[in-house]
Amino acid sequence: MRILIVEDTTDVAEAASASLGRAGFACDIAPTLADARACADITGYAAIVLDLNLPDGSGRDFLRERRRAGDLTPVLVLTAQFSVEDRVGALDEGADDYLVKPFDLRELEARLRALTRREAGRAENRVRLGSLDFDAGAQSLRVGGAAVTATRRELALLNLLIANRGRIMPKERLFDGLFGFENADVGTNTIELYVARLRKKLSGSGVVIETHRGLGYRLDLDG
Template sequence: MRVLLVEDASDVAATIAAHFSREGFACDVVDTTAEAETCLQVQSFELVILDIQLADGDGRDLLRTMRQRRDPTPVLMLSANFSVETRIGSLDDGADDYLVKPFDLRELSARVRALARRANDDPAPEIVVGDISLNPSAQTVRLNGKLVSMTRRELTLLNILLRNTGRIISKEKLFDGLFTFDDADVGLNAIELYVARIRKKLGGSDVKILTHRNLGYSIESARRD
């Protein structure tokens, strides 16, 4: 999952980014609405986490701009002073959720996962395809009920493919879900490496990752329920 975090408190931003990295989220961090706008113009994100009080203005102005141009990206608002009026106003302006500082990072992650499921019209917390099950919250993969050890990026890539079972996902789309602007030295060929690792770890499964030349990858199950 590619997340844009707009937060001008450097310690808070660093803590959230480090936590998201452990959770397998690719998190880009900016500290102004201007930088956030630039990112949104050149990159698609699955979620924006937006602080209200920023150095160069009010985060709600960016929220309104996004909604005025019909940008449907889910937005979770953050604030240390979330009065009832502010919460109502933010939701009416198009925010999908809000969280009051200070907060537990586990709750933030849970809200992020819930917003992602809502955006994908997928209420189930666990993804099951054939003999593979993936729990994004627990960061676990099981093959026929047995745990399979995977790195966070392997989990993220598998998550993307499983949520799009039967559909071809381009290398570029997979790359965007795994890496941030700070990973400029990483090339698209890294996706081939991660796919090869996942295939090896899921050897013997009835779920297969298929390569579609010049198009990308898809995941399919041979099981017929």
């Protein structure tokens, strides 16, 4: 799950990025509207966190542009405490949620999870599939009732595959979801590596990750 953070205050952006990173999101930071446009044009995001006060204009312009262009990526707007006008305006222009600064990082994380979950058509964080039990909020994974430990990357990959269950996911897409721009030089072999590691941990769960040569991977129930 890749998130774009459009925020010019370095401290805030990096704190959010670190926190969301732990929660399994891969984050890109754009300190200006121009950067945000560039990022959004290059790749797709599961959600966008958008500050309204930016050095080269208002985030509302960016939001309006994207919506006009038919982009439905969920947007969470960050607003100053007293700018009720901005907040309401942003919602009218298609923002999906807002948070008043200063905000709690947990709140941001919870809301982003809600937004991205809504997109995947899932009602709750917890998913049961075969004998597999995955809770994205608690970062917990069980196979046949037994707790299975998994690393951050493994969980992020599983999350992506489950969110797109039954669909073939191109390797590039998985790559984009796992790594931000700062990790662009990572070899694509890495995806294969993590698929293998995940498969080992999911064995016996009734859930399989199928390989589709030249196309990508698909997670689904066995058989």
